[in-house]
Amino acid sequence: MTMTTDKIRNLGLIGQRGAGKTTLAEAMAYSAGVTNRLGVITDGTTLSDYTDEEKSRQTSLNLSLLRCPWKSGKINIVDMPGHMDFTGDVLAGIAVADTIGVVINAGGGVEVGTLQFFHYVEKDNKPAFFIVNRLDKENTDFDKNVASIQEAFGSKAVPVNLPIGKANDFKGIIDLIKMKAITFDDKGKQTPGDIPADLKDDADAAREKMIESIAETNDDLLEKFFEAGTLSDEDLLTGLKSGIAKGGFYPILAAAATSNIGASSLLDFTFDYAPSPAEVPVLKAVDDDTEKEIEIPCKSADPVAVYVFKIISEQHVGDLALAKVFAGTIKSGVDVVNVQKGNERIGQMFEIIGKDRKEIDGAEAGDIVALVKLKDTHSGNSLCLKSRKVVLPIPDYPEPVMDMAIRPKAKGDDEKMGLALNKLGESDPTFKMVQDPALKQTLLFGQGPTQVDLLVEKLKNRFGVEVDLDRPRIPYRETIKGTTEIQGKYKKQSGGRGQYGDCWLRLSPLDRGVGFEFADEIKGGVIPGKFVPSVEKGVVEAMLEGGLCGAQVVDVKVTVYFGSFHAVDSSDMAFKVAASMGFKDGYIKSKPIILEPIFNITVFAPDEFTGDVMGDISSRRGKIIGMEPVGRMQRIRGSVPQSELYKYSVDLRSMSQGQAVYTRDFSHYEEVPHDVSSKLKEEYQTSKQEG
Numbered sequence: 001m002t003m004t005t006d007k008i009r010n011l012g013l014i015g016q017r018g019a020g021k022t023t024l025a026e027a028m029a030y031s032a033g034v035t036n037r038l039g040v041i042t043d044g045t046t047l048s049d050y051t052d053e054e055k056s057r058q059t060s061l062n063l064s065l066l067r068c069p070w071k072s073g074k075i076n077i078v079d080m081p082g083h084m085d086f087t088g089d090v091l092a093g094i095a096v097a098d099t100i101g102v103v104i105n106a107g108g109g110v111e112v113g114t115l116q117f118f119h120y121v122e123k124d125n126k127p128a129f130f131i132v133n134r135l136d137k138e139n140t141d142f143d144k145n146v147a148s149i150q151e152a153f154g155s156k157a158v159p160v161n162l163p164i165g166k167a168n169d170f171k172g173i174i175d176l177i178k179m180k181a182i183t184f185d186d187k188g189k190q191t192p193g194d195i196p197a198d199l200k201d202d203a204d205a206a207r208e209k210m211i212e213s214i215a216e217t218n219d220d221l222l223e224k225f226f227e228a229g230t231l232s233d234e235d236l237l238t239g240l241k242s243g244i245a246k247g248g249f250y251p252i253l254a255a256a257a258t259s260n261i262g263a264s265s266l267l268d269f270t271f272d273y274a275p276s277p278a279e280v281p282v283l284k285a286v287d288d289d290t291e292k293e294i295e296i297p298c299k300s301a302d303p304v305a306v307y308v309f310k311i312i313s314e315q316h317v318g319d320l321a322l323a324k325v326f327a328g329t330i331k332s333g334v335d336v337v338n339v340q341k342g343n344e345r346i347g348q349m350f351e352i353i354g355k356d357r358k359e360i361d362g363a364e365a366g367d368i369v370a371l372v373k374l375k376d377t378h379s380g381n382s383l384c385l386k387s388r389k390v391v392l393p394i395p396d397y398p399e400p401v402m403d404m405a406i407r408p409k410a411k412g413d414d415e416k417m418g419l420a421l422n423k424l425g426e427s428d429p430t431f432k433m434v435q436d437p438a439l440k441q442t443l444l445f446g447q448g449p450t451q452v453d454l455l456v457e458k459l460k461n462r463f464g465v466e467v468d469l470d471r472p473r474i475p476y477r478e479t480i481k482g483t484t485e486i487q488g489k490y491k492k493q494s495g496g497r498g499q500y501g502d503c504w505l506r507l508s509p510l511d512r513g514v515g516f517e518f519a520d521e522i523k524g525g526v527i528p529g530k531f532v533p534s535v536e537k538g539v540v541e542a543m544l545e546g547g548l549c550g551a552q553v554v555d556v557k558v559t560v561y562f563g564s565f566h567a568v569d570s571s572d573m574a575f576k577v578a579a580s581m582g583f584k585d586g587y588i589k590s591k592p593i594i595l596e597p598i599f600n601i602t603v604f605a606p607d608e609f610t611g612d613v614m615g616d617i618s619s620r621r622g623k624i625i626g627m628e629p630v631g632r633m634q635r636i637r638g639s640v641p642q643s644e645l646y647k648y649s650v651d652l653r654s655m656s657q658g659q660a661v662y663t664r665d666f667s668h669y670e671e672v673p674h675d676v677s678s679k680l681k682e683e684y685q686t687s688k689q690e691g
């Protein structure tokens, strides 16, 4: 029997690294009886952090699914990484979760990772609540965390729990909706009781605040609230549910995951008050035939629309496609179309609990499942019926902020490395591999050093390819500032058939970014028309390697305006060589310069680090374009030469205690300063001598 939509809750956990998302997910799964031990991060025994790479680093590197049956339904928990390098999985998880649980480390309040990730939640107006976790730790204070959450996210974040006791004495919670004190045994079993006398006043006051905030989400309720000074229990519950569903109210809950306090009540809260997949705003997609926007209500009776949000590729298991059924009902053996790729058939289907899985026959709208043995389906693909093909929305993945050159240790492993990286790319759309023939390097563009490290580790362990990483070469360019007229002449007339080509070229600068222009101003056939294309070819070839540092020459206009030929000895080849010689000669006389790529960057940093960040940008030959406050962070915009951005994300993190992040995009080319130019010229000369 399949689980009906109204009984399904999809809860995504996000938050700062180490806030306790995985441990909280573990405690929920344990309380739901999915596992018979409460796994521990430091022992590598949790359900979600099951890969070797996660166990050795004691941190989540991938999103994980934990299916927890609860009451008459089930809660699909999506445990997401907190590490910025894995924002890709966070976005994939947010896309399929209907409610986001933001886990806060009670020791730190709202930290920069939480701000970064929550930005994506707010953008989609997703339902969300906050869980203040680790309240069993010394020197933690629930109220301070509430203040920090409200400072960051506004007054619609309001407690629906109060903690009972502090640190070692943290015993349980007061449920402000039911007005009960709840304590937990180590299996998460709840014992409800009366609110302790010393907390009664606090609880009354907090409940009043909660009711007022719920009333504020809805005009009818607000009117009733003003009339009666409170809300009836019925209005409170409907207001709470609809307030959460439309993202108008962010409840704050209390927990200590390692002691299993608050996890089972969190399951209750999610099941009772968080929206089912059919109760969140309707998904908008694009009709594949008409290319018009189309709404996809979450209805089991509608045509199938399944979104594959993650491919898990594990040795000995094969590929698992994690997918959300946004509409329709899927069953094994049904033919579907992958809108981006082609025909597919739904084969076996599973529910996922960490690395374990349980076969199911089918799934209804709103559910999250794993599909196996799909032919050619990647993260981000949509599976539909032939009769209604829709393209489901893909998250806006962040642009890479780091590039490295990558090459196999063993000669001849290039192809193997390329195939392996392609395979890894199917499950992680946030890195790119680009072969750059001009730089003669394969470049890996990614989100940060940990992601790159992990890719290297996977290449070795899963594909048997060992690689080295190098500093990427910079795609310098060369151009000219002056105009020169020059003769290019090639003459060889000793014995046999000779060679003769003679052309006069005018080299002049073009505006930045124009590239190359060639003009033919030959008059009176001094060079026969059939040889003019060879002149252009000779110039184009010579421009591939500029005389200063060997970089591509750009933004130059070359005009051929005079020359001579020989009836027997002239040939395409001779004119090509002549033009190439002429260009090289004229180029050096035309005030050549070296250009370097400049990137625009945007840095997000907490106030206290902005001085350091800006000083560092200047020391990288960068310019500050502007700065503006965003909450308690500053957004600093600047431009920096690409050569100075090598490992910038790493340096930025270390100068800001891990709190600053940045994005970048290519802006334009600019002349390099004198010292850089001398250095590049010298390196080029040395490399030419070494051959």
Ligand SMILES: Nc1nc2c(ncn2[C@@H]2O[C@H](COP(=O)(O)OP(=O)(O)OP(=O)(O)O)[C@@H](O)[C@H]2O)c(=O)[nH]1
Pocket (backbone or CB within 6 Å): 015, 016, 017, 018, 019, 020, 021, 022, 023, 024, 040, 041, 042, 058, 059, 060, 061, 080, 081, 082, 083, 103, 133, 134, 135, 136, 137, 255, 256, 257, 258, 259
């Ligand atoms: N004392 C205490 N420790 C906790 C609690 N929750 C988690 N921890 C510990 O905090 C550390 C990090 O916990 P994780 O569950 O890995 O946190 P996470 O948010 O999943 O971390 P990332 O996946 O790295 O972002 C582990 O050592 C946990 O044992 C808690 O409620 N109390």
Ligand SMILES: [Mg+2]
Pocket (backbone or CB within 6 Å): 021, 022, 023, 049, 059, 060, 079, 080, 081, 082
């Ligand atoms: Mg984790």
